[in-house]
Amino acid sequence: MAGVTGELIGGPAVISTAGLTKHYGNVHALTDLTVDVGAGVTGLVGANGAGKSTLIKILLGLLEPTGGHAHVLGHDIEQQSQEIRRLVGYMPEHDCLPPDVSASDFVVHMARMSGLGASAARERAADVLRHVGLDEERYRPMGGYSTGMKQRAKLAQALAHDPRLVFLDEPTNGLDPAARTDMLRLVQRIGSDFGIAVLVTSHLLGELEQVSDHVIVLDGGHLLRSSSTGEFTERTGSLLVEVVGTETERDRLGEALAQRGLTCRPRGAMVAIDPPPPELAEGGAAQDLIRDVAAELGLGLMRLQPDRRHLEDVFLEGGTRV
Amino acid sequence: MSELSGTPRSGVIHDLGYRHFDGVREGTPAIARTLFVTGVRHAYGLGRSGKSKVMPFLLLAMSLLPAAIVVGVVVLTGLDSLPVSYADYTNQTQLLVSLFAAAQAPVLFSRDLRHRSIVLYLARPLSAPVFALMRWLSLAVSMLVFTLVPTLLLFAGALLAGLDKSDQLTSVGKAIALQVLLAAMVAGIAGLISSVSLRRGFAVVGSVMALIVLTGVVTVVQNIAYYEGDSESGSVATGLASPWSLHNGLANAWDAGVDTPAAVGAAWVPAYVIVALLLVAGCLLGLVARFRKVGSR
Structure with missing residues (x-):
């Protein structure tokens, strides 16, 4: 090792x-x-x-x-x-x-x-x-x-x-x-x-x-x-999004974003979005896309923030690697 | 914190923050000496609670009382010799000596292991062997003091009564040499038992079994072998089995005024000495192994 x-x-x-x-x-x-x-x-x-x-x-x-x-x-x-x-x-x-x-x-x-x-x-x-x-x-x-x-x-x-x-x-x-x-x-x-x-x-x-x-x-x-x-605890490039409502609203947003080419997964009441693909990574294009999608669906956007790593992630990474 | 209006505060507590220690740090020998002295004090309950002083000093007083009476009788009646030899006095008070060892060994050998503060000691400069050795030395010296005090009282009485000084000096010298060996053996046995059975009650009972009951059994077997079995060598050989019979056998062979069921001839002396020393060495090795094992857990 x-x-x-x-x-x-x-x-x-x-x-x-x-x-x-x-x-x-x-x-x-x-x-x-x-x-x-x-x-x-x-x-x-x-x-x-x-x-x-x-x-x-x-x-x-x-x-x-x-x-x-x-x-x-x-x-x-x-x-x-x-x-x-x-x-x-x-x-x-x-x-x-x-x-x-x-x-x-x-x-x-x-x-x-x-x-x-x-x-x-x-x-x-x-x-x-x-x-x-x-x-x-x-x-x-x-x-x-x-x-x-x-x-x-x-x-x-x-x-x-x-x-x-x-x-x-x-x-x-x-x-x-x-x-x-x-x-x-x-x-x-x-x-x-x-x-x-x-x-x-x-x-x-x-x-x-x-x-x-x-x-x-x-x-x-x-x-x-x-x-x-x-x-x-540095930034990971991932984004966290939270919308007003329950899990139903969370899932609607997640599905819509997935259709636009973002990899999403639920995390608690939020949607965690993996680092966006290169064409969306420039100049906050991903953030704009999320805002637009939420507006189209008529969902109230509560939170849109960069995700920070936690020490726990090291274990998850280690677990997948071994 | 009362603030008197109008009077300026004269006393101010300054927070000095953390201060480093840049004074002298003692070497290992000095630390070992501190541990030894603390151990002797603790064996007599000094520096511990008032309750823990009762047992050692009660036993010491009980072992001094007959000596005080003997001294009184000798000085007042003008006997031309002590009614009991120095070595035999220790033998006669063996129950008290063994009880002292059994009661105080857990103080030095069980506490650190039971509460696991041994780890804190072993994370400091002293190594497990030195620690075990110092603990043993503390108990051995405490026991020596325990047997020495009445012996010296008797000696002082003998001198006061005007008995022959050189005779008494030879006799007391032999007794003290035997006490050193006895203390080394008994401290080893009681210490080893206390370091294995960590509950005080079990440790005391175990030490009592090993020191008092075993000695009683050995004495009975020695008497049966000599008087019933007509086997002098069998009787003397049985004496190898307990610290007290080793002490008494050597005292008998050395003409220090102790009677054993069968007289211990000069041929047996090397065997008695070797067994006594092996016993001490075995106990010390056992103690070191025990402390090392617990310290690494």
């Missing part, structure tokens, strides 16, 4: 892998993954079991790859994994907080386990807990925390030692919409304001569209695509 290298935003790659492979017997968790990750926020997208967590664990040196190489912050994962673990933070997907310890004590302890001295660890813990938004509750045992507070505590321990790179595995898991938005905003701040490179995973594509500079899509252990978020 060909490796796709994304654009790097200044400086050398934060993570670079070459032919990274991990097989558990017959289960192929990762297959020949070659990808580079730059600074800023990078989203790692894939369905459950696509190999996201496996990739992170290999990069941390917790799992040994079956084949291939990888470098994190310039260090080889097999030779210098201890050096890597000194410089990165990790927020796992699953619950990992002891219930009988307060977030404050826990983050201090975790900062010390990363090599900070006692007073530095206390200072950093207080700072980081403030940044993630845990206030008075930081002194309470974590067993009584809500899911949102637990996710914040997990994030705080990942940032406690001021890493240069953090791996955030499904940070929005189990959060309600408001907490989800907060968490995503925080992830974005880590990448931009804090200046820490972020590799964040999610199985929800829309989320990563909002916060990532760059997106890597994994499917069944294979790299589907790696490029900047802007490229993913």
Whole structure:
């Protein structure tokens, strides 16, 4: 499988892998993954079991790859994994907080386990807990925390030692919409304001569209695509049309347009029109045609807009290609 | 946030934004030391909830009480020797020592695995082998402290009573050396059991079975072999089967004042030492494998 290298935003790659492979017997968790990750926020997208967590664990040196190489912050994962673990933070997907310890004590302890001295660890813990938004509750045992507070505590321990790179595995898991938005905003701040490179995973594509500079899509252990978020959501050349009325009106318009040589398909209440043929593509001829057809049929035109791609489309394309 | 009209606000909270840490980062040995010290403190409930201090200190007080009485008797009546040897005192309080290990091993070995915070440790500089080793060392040293405190109390009493200093020093030295070996073995066994059975109750019961029940069975078999079966070597060989009988057998062979059903001859000493060391090494290997496996999940 060909490796796709994304654009790097200044400086050398934060993570670079070459032919990274991990097989558990017959289960192929990762297959020949070659990808580079730059600074800023990078989203790692894939369905459950696509190999996201496996990739992170290999990069941390917790799992040994079956084949291939990888470098994190310039260090080889097999030779210098201890050096890597000194410089990165990790927020796992699953619950990992002891219930009988307060977030404050826990983050201090975790900062010390990363090599900070006692007073530095206390200072950093207080700072980081403030940044993630845990206030008075930081002194309470974590067993009584809500899911949102637990996710914040997990994030705080990942940032406690001021890493240069953090791996955030499904940070929005189990959060309600408001907490989800907060968490995503925080992830974005880590990448931009804090200046820490972020590799964040999610199985929800829309989320990563909002916060990532760059997106890597994994499917069944294979790299589907790696490029900047802007490229993913660029215009596709397709058009979306919506008319007043119900599905009957939508279908009447679709059929009439199809007779004029446009390829149409229903999408919700709208008609999606594939990029028009060359003779209609020039100077908005297709838009004029749609307007005229709607007028002929006596339909009220509500919306006529260029379609933008979504990250979901990458999966659809990948699905048809394989 | 009360705004007093007319008075200008003097205190302003500045949002400093995110501050990077550019201070000194400690190396792996310093991190391992921190983990070790924290582990010893946690074994005694220090730095944890008040409730968790009850058990270790209650057991410690119970194991100190007889020593305090012995010291009182020796000092007041002017006996010319201690009524119990240092090594035998540890043996006599073995129930308390084993209970301490069984009760406190889950604190150090089960919690991180059960709550999966082990992953957070292993995503940091310490590797799984170093982590497992430090946890074991924490428990072993906690246990050594547990047996050492009454021993030192007895020693202080013996000196106060004016007993021969060099005799006592030799005797206490032997006892401490045996305690080191005992702590290494018992910490390994209790630690391994706690790291496999993650529910505290099962871990405690498992450790009690391995340390207390097994030792009882071994002692019974040793007595039957010697008194009923007339087999001295059978009795001594059975002593290889539990950490306490290893401790007592070596103490007997070393003339440290512990009686075993059959006297352990010099020929058996290498076997006892090798089995004890293999036991420690086996437990350590098991712990490393266990932590490594859970850490990669």
